[in-house]
Amino acid sequence: MNQTNRSQKSAQTGEIAGKIAAGQQIGGGDQLQLVTFGLGSEEFAVDILAVQEINRMMSLTRVPQSPPEVEGVINLRGKIIPVVDLRKRFGMASAEKSEQSRIVVVEVHGRTIGFIVDRVSEVLRISSKIVEAAPSMVCSVDSDFIAGVGKLDDRLLILLDLAKLFSAESIDAAKAA
């Protein structure tokens, strides 16, 4: 799986997400490799191939008149990238940044974006069989952003759809709301 080329992989994940959305069970023994992280009491996951790196909190430069959920910009090896506070993006109560806070840097549609999470938990490999479409009221997050829900033995894992999460329309819509 690690050798799988990125675009192929993301196409595949897109397909899975599509199937999940259509409410189908996924056949075959496809494995998903995910990075999991926490916001409050809930646990989220994104495809590991979308993740470029995970950084400790660093000082951010605020940008005037930027969308509210944009916390600021950082210097990522010479490239200036925006950092979004995921709590604000999801409309959760904001929390103080702690030692555990991390900036997860992802690439979505050629854009590099960082988002702040409360903590990063682990890298997990799960079977796509245990991933199901999200019920409409599963958590505090708008179900539009959820690619599926992974049912682990002891807990639920919310798989995020990064493309939707950081697309222009959704950000603007959130701003308008």
Added chain:
Amino acid sequence: MSGMNFDPELLQDFLTEAGELLEQLDQDLVSLESTPQDLELVNRIFRALHTIKGSASFLALTNLVSVAHAAETALNAARNRVFVIDRGAMDLLLAAVDTVKKQFDNLRAGEELLAPEAGLCEKLIALGEGRAAAAPVAAKAAEMPKVMAVASGATSSAAATATAVASAPAGGGGGGGDPFEPGAVTSAAFALPEGKADLLEFLVADVEATLDQIQAQVTRLSDEAQRASAASAMADLTDALGRSVDFFGVEPMVRLTGVLRNVSTAGSDLPNATAPKVSRAATVAVEMLRETSKGLLGGQLVSRPLDSFVQACEALLKDGGEAGEPATANVAAASVASNASSATTSEGSTIAATSATPAAGEPAAGKAHEHDGGEKKAAAAAGDQTIRVEVSRLEALLNLVGELVLQKNRCAALGRQLSASTWGTQEYRESVQQATSSLDRVTSDLQVAVMKTRMQPLEKLFGKYPRLIRDLARKLGKQINLEIEGGETEVDKSVIEELGDPLIHLMRNSCDHGIESPEARVAKGKPEMGTIRLMASHEGSHVQILIVDDGKGIDPAFISRKAVEKGVATEAQVSAMSDREKMALIFAPGFSTAEKLSDVSGRGVGMDVVKTNIEKLKGTIEIDSTPGVGTTMRIKIPLTVAIMAAMMVAIGPEVYAVPLASITEIVKPEASQVSTIRGHKVMRLRDTVLPLLDGAELFDLPRKHESERPFAVVLAISGKRVGLLVTRPVGQQEVVIKPLDGRIDKGGPISGATVRDDGGVSLIMDMAKLLAIAERRGGGRADVAPASP
């Protein structure tokens, strides 16, 4: 025609390469109009067109090929003095180039190619026919229309011929049997792959036209005085021939073209003794090429054994040929010559004796061949000194260098700490210090080197203007001469891109409003022909561009009257202005002096846009004009927009970068100097009142400096001044400008971001937007705030 599904990379290459040629074409054509006798220029234009046509036929862009071909036909005739290039002819040729340009746009947009305007090709070809009967070449040109007419239906007819021939018994007998050497000529059915077949007629016509020209040069080879020029002309021609022939992949033709190319390479250094022999051998090659290409038209591949001929030619070029060999070549040439006339007239006749030529040369040929190959490679390498690199790669490189500079700064800081400490031995501390300082030097050099890769000559822009001016002058019924100086001045690529539109606008203005009509000029005792001079030069870290015309100049009184009429300025304001300030009013939004609207200029949206664009480049524009004598526009722009000198200022917890060029001074006003007018802060600076902007308020920052007395950074933008209150200045720094993600830049007074020495990010303030905010607040122009009490 469905030519839309070819390799996108090939298409991209074609667009870039042929695009450059096109630009050159425009320029050359315009200069040709004034010097129609310049044969070298005609040749260059011809070759450029030919190359474009060749590549286009490779991509099966038939519409493009037909226009290029028609223009080429006309030019060919011009070259042979069938007609003299006059204005009418030039208009036609330029129209052809314009059509090709539009087709390029189609290609870029992925659309179907525009068909050439009805009658354009016909007119061009008619031009090419000229007095058709006069010269043989003109007669050949007259054949072209036939070829063109066939082109559309060619696929089917060529295919039909191919099948017909294929059904005939294969095995050498075929079509054009040789009466003298029955075994020498082989002929086989030949069909081009789908997609190329309909271009066959073009190729053949083209190859034959080129061969005629090559033959002319070959003859000149024997004359010592003309040898060098003949060889270089031949080199270009064989290059063109090679492209066409390679495209069709007809093996014997490729080899024969190779022979001709070798002849042209060696041509200029040929000893007198060998030259005539080489010339004859080349003639043989030309005739054989003619034979094969004629055969192709009939769907047949006519060829002869070539190995020994090719080797003999190589040996001949290498060392004047082996003993005895020249004689054979003589024989060959002689018999070819005797046949040549009939070959051109009768389809079936062929050239004799070529197979006999080489036998003697063969033994020596092996080694000579290898040697020659090496030389050719070296020559090719010398001609190929540039490569194309995607801009994104250069940008990535620039980013990496920026990062390296940061790390270098960090190392330097650590080195300084170490030297100040007692850690390790003295020697150790010194060597660390040395290492960091040489690292410093190397990184700076590297940074400069990488920046240089992005530099391009202004010629890229200037090259378009002769055509522009010519067209404008014709449209306006004026006579204008454009002089360009300093086109080789290099600036950053992004500067070139942004500078194009403003310059065009300024030149248009000079033509439209500056230069007078010929009658008016004569009445004033000026020469009929007006002159616009476009000059570029380096001035330290800036480039200066001057546009100087000798037109009627700008009358300050007229400008200020117009400005008041249009409500751009009030009577009171105008009366307080100097002449220079009055002239600067033409840069005000909504100002247009054109008495009547023309499609040249005068839409009233021009000059302010020019100014805005130039300011975007952190540049300035000034006007200097003497009524009746002329106008000078002086533009100054930084060499690069990627790096800028900035003053870093702290506002509360954040550090911002302010373009150094906009700062006139930094003061720390006493509380008594600051007052409030209509709710807005102003300060008294010497004799003037300066509107103030509070940085913390502007950037929504916590007002931590409330207790402390702030500094005021005095900014001068477009002749207007405003003071920016900041907590404290941090220091001057060269900053690398980086774009902000468009999604988060929602119109704040920011033009980009940069990385500081310590790795943090600072935003760069946008002076134009700051000024706009100040003006909105002041309810008018920033520097005309009412005097303080």
